[in-house]
Amino acid sequence: MLAISHIEIADLYKRYPKASGDSLSNINLRIDSGTKYGLLGPNGAGKTTLISILCGFLEASKGSLKYYSTTGEEIIGRDRKSIIGFVPQEYAMYDEMTPLQNLAYFGALYNMKPVRIKQRSEELLAVLGLSEVAHKRVRDFSGGMKRRVNLAIGIIHDPVILFLDEPTVGVDVQSKHAIIRFLNELNEQGTTIIYTSHHMNEAQEFCQELMLIDHGTIVAQGKTEELMKDHQADDLHSLFISLTGEEYRN
Numbered sequence: 001m002l003a004i005s006h007i008e009i010a011d012l013y014k015r016y017p018k019a020s021g022d023s024l025s026n027i028n029l030r031i032d033s034g035t036k037y038g039l040l041g042p043n044g045a046g047k048t049t050l051i052s053i054l055c056g057f058l059e060a061s062k063g064s065l066k067y068y069s070t071t072g073e074e075i076i077g078r079d080r081k082s083i084i085g086f087v088p089q090e091y092a093m094y095d096e097m098t099p100l101q102n103l104a105y106f107g108a109l110y111n112m113k114p115v116r117i118k119q120r121s122e123e124l125l126a127v128l129g130l131s132e133v134a135h136k137r138v139r140d141f142s143g144g145m146k147r148r149v150n151l152a153i154g155i156i157h158d159p160v161i162l163f164l165d166e167p168t169v170g171v172d173v174q175s176k177h178a179i180i181r182f183l184n185e186l187n188e189q190g191t192t193i194i195y196t197s198h199h200m201n202e203a204q205e206f207c208q209e210l211m212l213i214d215h216g217t218i219v220a221q222g223k224t225e226e227l228m229k230d231h232q233a234d235d236l237h238s239l240f241i242s243l244t245g246e247e248y249r250n
């Protein structure tokens with residue numbers, strides 16, 4: 001398995017086809033391996049766009065994205081793909097299949113051996129509290145259960161870097177707690193975690209570092225504690241409001 005040192009974005013811009021303006025502009029960012037990193041901002045700020053570029057699902061219009069190994073080489077192509085896991089905001093699973101069948105399907109897409117898929121699926125379903133429903137159709141699951149299946153699918157191949165777009169949206173306190181605890185455990189085992197969230201309490205507790213974006217540009221970035229101190233904010237919620245304002249975003 002490749003050991004990564006950091007991810008670097010330089011002078012990055014994104015304009016969607018036919019759009020009149022940039023959805024991201026002048027983004028510079030470095031994320032060191034092992035970090036729990038938050039991409040935060042109001043609706044429409046550009047979080048999903050940025051996370052999609054970081055994962056390689058979306059091309060930037062300008063600028064660079066580079067992954068570096070601990071030996072200083074750039075990680076590209078298939079090597080890069082194999083170390084990345086992505087948990088999207090939408091449920092990315094087959095409703096008519098069970099969690100085990102979904103995991104078998106997505107594991108096969110990563111060329112995992114069936115024996116390994118089975119072992120890993122059982123481990124993940126157990127730790128995410130889904131063993132009892134492993135053979136039930138996902139269609140009938142609650143939002144919290146679907147979120148946990150979504151998470152298991154995103155990490156079936158044991159990625160070194162995990163991207164999550166709002167992993168705790170629309171779930172109850174128990175599922176939220178289980179997801180965050182699990183992400184913390186993954187991070188303690190060495191996984192770099194990059195996530196977006198609208199939950200400021202959760203992000204304050206979870207993220208060691210963060211970037212706050214608004215209207216596609218960086219408003220603040222750095223270590224969570226230091227940012228709050230520098231801006232004399234009691235918590236992340238106050239920092240967020242003081243830097244992004246109170247007006248509604250559509």
Ligand SMILES: Nc1ncnc2c1ncn2[C@@H]1O[C@H](COP(=O)(O)OP(=O)(O)OP(=O)(O)O)[C@@H](O)[C@H]1O
Binds near residue numbers: 017
């Ligand atoms: N496929 C697309 N085509 C054109 N414009 C897009 C597309 N996807 C996003 N945008 C625009 O880019 C900007 C950033 O959107 P993005 O979804 O990245 O924001 P976000 O911070 O993830 O928002 P939210 O918190 O609501 O999920 C918005 O103005 C949005 O309308």
